[in-house]
Amino acid sequence: MEIRQIYYVLEIAKQKSFSGAAKALFITQPAISQQVSSLENELQIKLFQRDTHKVILTKEGERFCEYGKKVLEAVDNLTEAFGQGRSDQKMILNIGVFPFYRIAGLARALTFFFSTNPNVLGSMKVVENYKAFEKLKNEVLDFAIIKAIPETIPGYISYDILQxxxxxxxxxxxxxxxxxxxxxxxxxxxxxxxxxxxxxxxxxxxxxxxxxxxxxxxxxxxxxxxxxxxxxxxxxxxxxxxxxxxxxxxxxxxxxxxxxxxxxxxxxTVLAYKKECKLKGLQIAFRNHILHYYQTLQSEEEENLVMQVEGSAADFTEKTDFK
Structure with missing residues (x-):
């Protein structure tokens, strides 16, 4: 069981709808349905009764929510003790992204972050670089994920090269x-x-x-x-x-x-933010999340390349007669 699954169940119970919960949590409906099904299989219970009009909790679902709320309250107390906000104290994170970000797979990384951090409200918009730099400078944006040549990035902007x-x-x-x-x-x-x-x-x-x-x-x-x-x-x-x-x-x-x-x-591809702004709390968490996503992406690409090379070498050896 994962903490995010508890958030999902409580939000579905609140919205009485899988689609409504998915929208509120910045995640796709198939993804949230898959997580709930996985949780139900693990616990060997049914959490929801579904019909064409609404979704309601079963008796087991009501019991799960009762204990789930206590778990999340404990998580809130823990994060608050270490300088993070509670889940009922929403923090807004404003992010700019490059055109074609969906094709690049970036939407998956962003939705995962917001769905697992329900105390963060995400505001995301497509921006070109000049506007991104201006909005970062004026603190309209917290981060911008853009395509750029590092040497052309203004001096007042800090950045991490992602790819x-x-x-x-x-x-x-x-x-x-x-x-x-x-x-x-x-x-x-x-x-x-x-x-x-x-x-x-x-x-x-x-x-x-x-x-x-x-x-x-x-x-x-x-x-x-x-x-x-x-x-x-x-x-x-x-x-x-x-x-x-x-x-x-x-x-x-x-x-x-x-x-x-x-x-x-x-x-x-770079993650840009204003140099003078000291990152804290969930901003640090977001930066680390994006860095980890691209590091994982690069590792997967390298593994696929090795497999392709090894496969080609094996085919060559099999087809070639060295005698």
Whole structure:
């Protein structure tokens, strides 16, 4: 049994709805249903009776909630004794995130943090870098998770590098370059580009990349936050997108292909916050959570790479006759 499962059961009982509880706890309904089912299997009881209109507690569920409230009260007393707020004293955490954060899998990390820290109210919005820096400086945001070159980050911002990746060109599978694994940077100037709005960091970054390599900066469309629209335009052949490799690979499929740009261009995912602001309590917990998430992500990628290499080596050895 986990503490978060107790929170889930109590919130479902309060909302009389799995969907209502999921919304209140910043978690998906399938995830909360899975946790409750797991708990019911562990305890060998049924906590809820479900019908088409509402969810109500069973007798065992009522007994569970009675003891669960006492457990959470003890947890509240423990955390309060060590400088944390109680669960009924909500702390607001304002976070900015980069476009395509959902495709990158970041939503999973954020929802897990908020669902397991019910005394934190999360406010999250998509921001481009210039606005993120301004909002961090003015303390409108507590954190921003953005794509950036570290050398371009203002001095008043502290940051942790979460991930460094290759930059890719993502294009319609019908594009003539889509048959390649790599695309020479000189070829980018031959293709129309989908980029950020003028005066945005994304626009300036791409413009500098093109101009510094003597390329034609042929912009087909300006947009920063409308991820779905940009993907539709890319798939239809209106233009190409530039994206980090983890995002590019997830976009790739039947209608899209990602090509690594050579010479390789590196771009980082960073967790940014105001340098003058001393992190405390749940802010430290959030930073540690995001750092751990990306460290785990990197470890999984390295393990997958090792497995791929070992598998390829085994296939090669099996198919090759050294006699």
């Amino acid at each position: 460094e990746e290759n930059l890719c060109a993502v294009m319609s599978s019908k594009n003539e370059y889509a048959v390649k694994e790599y695309i020479d940077i000189q070829d980018l100037g031959k293709l129309p580009l989908l980029t950020g709005e003028r005066n945005s960091h994304l626009y300036d970054y791409m413009k500098n990349l093109y101009e510094s390599n003597g390329l034609n900066f042929n912009v087909a469309f300006f947009n920063t936050n409308e991820a779905e629209l940009m993907l539709e335009m890319m798939a239809s052949g209106t233009g190409i997108l530039l994206a980090t490799q983890s995002i590019a690979e997830k976009i790739s499929g039947k209608n899209a292909k990602a090509c690594v740009i050579i010479p390789r261009q590196k771009l980082c």
